[in-house]
Amino acid sequence: MLKENEDSIEKFHNINNLYGIAASPGIAIGKAYINISKQILNISKSKIDKSQINNEIERLKVAKKEVNSELKDTQEKISQKYGDEYCDIIDSQISILNDSEIEREIFEYVSENLLNIEYAYKLIISQYIELLEDSKSEFFRERISDIREIKNKVLFKLLAYNEKSSNESIKDEPKIYIAKYLTPNDIIIHSSENIVGFVAEEGGLTSHVSILARTLDIPMVLGINKVTNIIKSNENIVLNANKGVLIRNPGTNEIKEYREEQKKHFAIEKIFIQHKNDPTITKDGKTIRLAANINLPVELNMVKKYGGDGIGLYRTEYLYLMKNDLPTENELFHEYSHIVKELPNEEIVIRTIDLGGDKMYLKFGEELSKERNPFMGYRAIRICLDKPDFFITQLKAILRASHYGKVKIMIPMVSTIEEIINAKKYIQKAKDILIKERKPFDENIKVGILVETPSVAFLANRFAKEVDYFSIGTNDLTQYMLAVDRGNEKINELFCHYDPAIIGAIKLVIKGAQSNNIKTTICGEIASDPIATILLVGLGIDTLSVSPIFLGPIRTVIRNISYKESKKFANKILKMETRQEIKLAIRREFDKNFPDWEKNYESLLK
Amino acid sequence: MIEKEFEILNHQGLHARPATALVSLASKFESDIFLIRDDKKINAKSILGVLVLAAEHGCKLKIQASGIDEAAAAAAIIKLSKDHFGMDEKD
Numbered sequence: 244m245l246k247e248n249e250d251s252i253e254k255f256h257n258i259n260n261l262y263g264i265a266a267s268p269g270i271a272i273g274k275a276y277i278n279i280s281k282q283i284l285n286i287s288k289s290k291i292d293k294s295q296i297n298n299e300i301e302r303l304k305v306a307k308k309e310v311n312s313e314l315k316d317t318q319e320k321i322s323q324k325y326g327d328e329y330c331d332i333i334d335s336q337i338s339i340l341n342d343s344e345i346e347r348e349i350f351e352y353v354s355e356n357l358l359n360i361e362y363a364y365k366l367i368i369s370q371y372i373e374l375l376e377d378s379k380s381e382f383f384r385e386r387i388s389d390i391r392e393i394k395n396k397v398l399f400k401l402l403a404y405n406e407k408s409s410n411e412s413i414k415d416e417p418k419i420y421i422a423k424y425l426t427p428n429d430i431i432i433h434s435s436e437n438i439v440g441f442v443a444e445e446g447g448l449t450s451h452v453s454i455l456a457r458t459l460d461i462p463m464v465l466g467i468n469k470v471t472n473i474i475k476s477n478e479n480i481v482l483n484a485n486k487g488v489l490i491r492n493p494g495t496n497e498i499k500e501y502r503e504e505q506k507k508h509f510a511i512e513k514i515f516i517q518h519k520n521d522p523t524i525t526k527d528g529k530t531i532r533l534a535a536n537i538n539l540p541v542e543l544n545m546v547k548k549y550g551g552d553g554i555g556l557y558r559t560e561y562l563y564l565m566k567n568d569l570p571t572e573n574e575l576f577h578e579y580s581h582i583v584k585e586l587p588n589e590e591i592v593i594r595t596i597d598l599g600g601d602k603m604y605l606k607f608g609e610e611l612s613k614e615r616n617p618f619m620g621y622r623a624i625r626i627c628l629d630k631p632d633f634f635i636t637q638l639k640a641i642l643r644a645s646h647y648g649k650v651k652i653m654i655p656m657v658s659t660i661e662e663i664i665n666a667k668k669y670i671q672k673a674k675d676i677l678i679k680e681r682k683p684f685d686e687n688i689k690v691g692i693l694v695e696t697p698s699v700a701f702l703a704n705r706f707a708k709e710v711d712y713f714s715i716g717t718n719d720l721t722q723y724m725l726a727v728d729r730g731n732e733k734i735n736e737l738f739c740h741y742d743p744a745i746i747g748a749i750k751l752v753i754k755g756a757q758s759n760n761i762k763t764t765i766c767g768e769i770a771s772d773p774i775a776t777i778l779l780v781g782l783g784i785d786t787l788s789v790s791p792i793f794l795g796p797i798r799t800v801i802r803n804i805s806y807k808e809s810k811k812f813a814n815k816i817l818k819m820e821t822r823q824e825i826k827l828a829i830r831r832e833f834d835k836n837f838p839d840w841e842k843n844y845e846s847l848l849k
Numbered sequence: 850m851i852e853k854e855f856e857i858l859n860h861q862g863l864h865a866r867p868a869t870a871l872v873s874l875a876s877k878f879e880s881d882i883f884l885i886r887d888d889k890k891i892n893a894k895s896i897l898g899v900l901v902l903a904a905e906h907g908c909k910l911k912i913q914a915s916g917i918d919e920a921a922a923a924a925a926i927i928k929l930s931k932d933h934f935g936m937d938e939k940d
Contacts, residue, residue: 334865335865335869338865338869338872338896339896339897339900342895342896342897342898343876343894343895344892344894344895344897344898345895345897345898368897371897371898371901374889374901375900375901375903378901378903386865386900390897390900568861568864568865568866568936569860569861
């Protein structure tokens with residue numbers, strides 16, 4: 244059975260192109276770097292002489308010292324690139340590495356059993372990993388990956404005495420990181436080194452890691468089946484993340500072509516930067532606000548580089564996900580006010596925490612209870628209303644940051660009017676506490692909701708009376724309207740923003756907002772798709788909030804279309820019956836308006 | 850030898866940062882200090898050991914200290930646990 248499996252991988256092996264999902268656009272050229280804990284290490288068990296004990300012990304000390312200095316380097320790079328907030332990730336690895344009690348245990352083992360240090364180290368660390376694997380708590384089991392990573396790093400160093408390890412030998416060249424799955428921490432840690440692209444076996448287009456990669460402008464392809472078994476470390480590869488392809492053994496000409504494409508990409512980037520201050524007005528004078536979606540403060544650089552009307556969606560989950568502990572009010576305030584102070588004249592829409600129950604249980608130190616339907620389960624505002632202290636901590640931090648600029652609060656995952664009323668009560672409570680604490684905030688802070696459930700879209704006219712603005716999250720709205728799990732690769736085809744029901748729902752929301760004199764933003768994936776811009780403008784959207792890398796393309800589209808024509812086009816689309824029909828019509832309309840787009844901006848088209 | 854019991858008050862359990870605080874406190878004492886949870890007995894001066902306990906909120910751990918400063922060591926650890934291991938936490 245196993246043999247058969249290996250054969251089929253071997254067959255697949257010979258195909259030069261491996262296909263996955265284009266998760267973050269761009270081209271990366273480099274050598275494969277297989278995630279270190281994936282590599283099989285051949286640790287032999289060999290007897291040593293009594294006289295060698297000290298030498299063995301010394302070898303481990305040297306190896307650990309080297310790993311330690313590498314970790315410190317990484318930490319320094321993370322701090323420079325992303326700020327001190329993210330150094331926590333490495334801190335816990337360093338303290339595991341330098342555990343002196345474990346070191347003593349290993350030395351004792353070597354002296355008593357007269358065995359080589361590699362074997363002793365692997366044996367003892369593995370025993371601890373096994374103990375942790377026994378643990379019922381998912382939260383602590385997460386630490387296993389930290390420990391494994393450290394273990395393999397040290398073993399690699401020990402082995403390097405005899406042979407250069409496969410990954411280390413290419414240290415200074417650009418590398419493409421390949422793993423079974425990726426975490427936000429992986430992206431932060433490795434993109435601060437010379438990793439120029441990411442590949443993983445698991446994950447769909449809208450997973451957190453792909454959003455992070457897009458915002459950091461790093462090419463990423465997800466969902467390549469068995470890629471860690473197929474690709475060998477050190478292999479030359481090209482990652483064409485515009486098309487979702489990993490190319491093995493690229494020829495000299497092929498590499499040349501991709502380098503050209505990269506160059507073109509940079510040239511386009513230059514044009515967008517030149518035009519970053521052009522107002523986003525249609526040819527016939529309608530202003531569409533163009534804002535940016537961000538996850539991390541570091542992305543402000545991109546927003547400034549490409550120009551945008553503030554932040555239309557600041558996702559606040561990363562601080563919660565990256566820290567080992569729950570962030571405190573002051574930590575949150577520090578982060579939020581940093582962003583507000585950077586853009587004091589622009590609107591900053593801060594979304595309250597939008598995490599699923601799976602992540603949050605862990606943070607609350609509760610046992611993880613597996614939900615049968617996590618996307619319809621304990622998440623986002625539902626958690627916040629269930630844990631008021633937790634919610635108020637974040638609200639206080641947002642309110643305090645509002646003192647320094649124009650901040651708006653956005654509540655995600657709302658499905659009933661009561662949730663809005665209750666959320667507003669807590670906002671009031673947070674304000675009352677701040678008054679008592681004599682901390683300043685914007686008393687007229689605006690509160691809006693992320694429209695992403697069918698119930699809100701259906702009764703938008705009524706929900707609009709309770710809030711100051713709407714922002715449509717098309718990813719979740721599509722998932723809930725069409726009942727399609729957006730993370731499920733098997734039904735990726737069914738997930739489509741251009742379904743008539745989705746377009747109809749967007750129109751309904753805009754109408755509901757207009758009749759109550761409030762504004763509507765679209766901050767979902769569809770807003771970052773240049774091909775969809777004509778339709779969205781035609782439907783009457785006020786603001787488009789996009790990934791920073793798409794600010795340039797979307798600005799270009801807005802400035803070159805007519806609102807009147809777009810409205811006519813949108814009305815035509817609203818009458819169509821199938822998504823195929825809609826997709827085709829949108830594509831045609833786009834090509835009619837921008838016949839040279841593909842030639843000029845090919846690498847930006849999704 | 851002295852044995853004492855304490856409860857983990859931290860909401861997120863004995864995680865990286867509180868565990869580090871515990872280890873650095875334990876390391877200041879001469880005595881051998883062990884922490885016991887069910888059938889797991891680990892050295893309190895080892896971060897890996899403490900993590901392996903996977904001690905979540907509300908779980909009870911036994912301290913077993915032996916040496917010249919065993920009483921002081923146990924008392925200090927219990928005090929630290931009551932202090933949420935120095936974490937800035939709100940109930």
